[in-house]
Amino acid sequence: MVVDPLSPRERLAAELAAGGASNADIAAELGLSVRTVENHLARAYVKLGITSRAELRAALRPVPAGRYPQRDTGHRVSG
Known part of the structure; x- marks a missing residue:
């Protein structure tokens, strides 16, 4: 079994960044906040031993924007 060095959120942020999405x-x-995204990417860079988005693109498979739902806040709307 292969262990991913990135947390699930680090991986999502990194894959979206590799696909060309801005931090915003x-x-x-x-x-998430832009600052949280910056933190996720910074940790991903360290864990992957890279220093730039260009290297990130080479290290990860890009994910198209819109693939992942927004964070679940726990609020439910009853109809």
Whole structure:
């Protein structure tokens, strides 16, 4: 079994970044703040031993925007 060095959120942020999304786009897509996205990417860079988005693209398979639902806040709307 292969163990992913990235947390699930780090992986999502990194894959979206590798696909060309900006930090603001990633934040909107995942329901996070831009600062949180920056932190996820910084940790992913360290764990992957890379220093730039260009290297990230080479290290990961890009994921198209819109693939992941926004964060579940636990609020339910009854109809």
